[in-house]
Amino acid sequence: MRDVDVVIIGAGAAGLMCALTAGRRGRRVLVIERSNKPGKKILMSGGGRCNFTNMYAEPANYFSQAENPHFCKSALARYTPWDFVALVAEHGVPYHEKKLGQLFCDNRSKDILGLLLEECRRAAVELHVSTSVQRIERHEDGYRLETDLGPVRAPSVVVATGGLSIPTLGSTGFGYEIAEQFGHRVLPTRAGLVPFIITDQLKELCVELTGTSVAAVVRCGEHSFRENVLFTHRGLSGPAILQISSFWHLGDAVEIDLLPDRDALDWLQERQAARPDGELRTVLAEVFTKKMAAQLADRWFGSRPMKQHTPAELREIAGRLAHWEVVPAGTEGYRTAEVTLGGVDTAEISPRTMESRRAPGLYFVGEVLDIAGHLGGFNFQWAWASGHAAAQVV
Ligand code: FDA
Numbered sequence: 432m433r434d435v436d437v438v439i440i441g442a443g444a445a446g447l448m449c450a451l452t453a454g455r456r457g458r459r460v461l462v463i464e465r466s467n468k469p470g471k472k473i474l475m476s477g478g479g480r481c482n483f484t485n486m487y488a489e490p491a492n493y494f495s496q497a498e499n500p501h502f503c504k505s506a507l508a509r510y511t512p513w514d515f516v517a518l519v520a521e522h523g524v525p526y527h528e529k530k531l532g533q534l535f536c537d538n539r540s541k542d543i544l545g546l547l548l549e550e551c552r553r554a555a556v557e558l559h560v561s562t563s564v565q566r567i568e569r570h571e572d573g574y575r576l577e578t579d580l581g582p583v584r585a586p587s588v589v590v591a592t593g594g595l596s597i598p599t600l601g602s603t604g605f606g607y608e609i610a611e612q613f614g615h616r617v618l619p620t621r622a623g624l625v626p627f628i629i630t631d632q633l634k635e636l637c638v639e640l641t642g643t644s645v646a647a648v649v650r651c652g653e654h655s656f657r658e659n660v661l662f663t664h665r666g667l668s669g670p671a672i673l674q675i676s677s678f679w680h681l682g683d684a685v686e687i688d689l690l691p692d693r694d695a696l697d698w699l700q701e702r703q704a705a706r707p708d709g710e711l712r713t714v715l716a717e718v719f720t721k722k723m724a725a726q727l728a729d730r731w732f733g734s735r736p737m738k739q740h741t742p743a744e745l746r747e748i749a750g751r752l753a754h755w756e757v758v759p760a761g762t763e764g765y766r767t768a769e770v771t772l773g774g775v776d777t778a779e780i781s782p783r784t785m786e787s788r789r790a791p792g793l794y795f796v797g798e799v800l801d802i803a804g805h806l807g808g809f810n811f812q813w814a815w816a817s818g819h820a821a822a823q824v825v
Pocket of ligand 1: 442446465470478483592593600602603797798809811814
């Protein structure tokens with residue numbers, strides 16, 4: 432029987448942060464990672480440059496499937512983006528703000544994974560990859576785990592197995608199984624921060640415009656995001672679409688304002704007066720790429736000289752451009768999703784320590800919980816903050 436102070440299941444962002452912090456406190460930490468490498472999602476994140484935090488991260492950037500808006504406050508307040516930035520700076524990792532407070536590595540994501548692993552090494556954390564846990568049992572003296580390393584005993588177990596997105600990166604539902612084993616409710620999961628698939632008559636437009644990106648405001652219900660929309664051969668993507676996908680349910684319409692900086696009708700009337708002989712497609716090319724302007728004008732309205740468009744037609748064109756309604760057929764699902772929505776219900780987890788209220792000594796950190804963040808470094812900040820919170824008490 433191997434005895435340690437804490438077993439952490441999963442060597443992703445939250446698990447590694449928890450491990451290095453608990454290790455620094457002098458705890459004997461054993462990390463068990465099922466896949467052949469730690470931190471695979473960190474390596475893949477941010478297009479290979481890891482958007483490791485957001486300077487403006489605050490509770491309003493997070494949401495749950497079960498309403499519990501206060502849950503993330505304590506952990507986020509006690510480990511802020513600046514705490515992680517200090518760690519990054521300490522390791523001399525160069526970084527920059529890309530936009531909207533999003534901090535990215537100048538070089539590669541492996542700089543972030545490298546510093547986490549170096550901190551784990553300094554804190555004498557024992558990390559095993561390609562290793563599985565078969566069983567967990569609770570006894571009076573703590574937890575006993577059956578693992579590929581043999582039996583392990585520890586007073587604290589931290590579940591840091593992440594969500595279900597990108598199965599090829601090692602995602603499993605094991606964390607949810609453990610939660611259910613100990614009587615926790617697991618809220619239904621679905622893909623978030625994920626592109627839309629379009630299959631109706633709009634598909635052709637998406638295919639024609641694949642690679643084109645346009646600034647827009649995208650709305651679904653009470654939620655709206657102002658960012659870019661990207662046309663793809665499958666449908667729609669880009670930051671605005673990924674953001675809204677987290678609030679979208681099958682059958683919902685999504686409204687896209689393609690002219691977010693102006694009143695569409697005022698602008699069309701003004702251009703009609705200024706360029707009466709100019710074709711609609713030429714006028715639209717003042718604000719969209721030439722290709723997009725031609726596609727919209729020809730497919731939607733029939734491009735003619737501006738003076739030939741009646742006031743009623745101008746209203747229709749304005750309405751279509753400012754309130755373009757799209758009903759996605761679905762999302763690309765976990766295959767490409769950046770996060771998993773739903774997961775372990777936070778109602779029975781301590782927001783201060785991430786400890787289970789049903790099974791003392793059992794902790795849940797990171798994405799396995801029913802907490803997800805907006806796009807832009809917020810999900811890693813949650814992983815760091817929740818991992819850090821648990822590490823104070825394990
Ligand atoms: P994470 O998934 O990182 O780690 C879980 C670990 O547990 C994995 O190593 C897994 O192999 C292991 N595991 C699973 N089951 C196990 C089992 N049964 N036994 C042992 N180990 C097990 N966020 C952000 O803020 N900025 C960004 O730039 C990006 N970019 C991005 C790109 C892509 C392509 C994806 C898919 C995601 C992002 N994200 C992101 C989201 C971010 O990666 C995510 O929120 C965090 O990695 C979550 O951290 P966790 O540690 O909770 O899970």
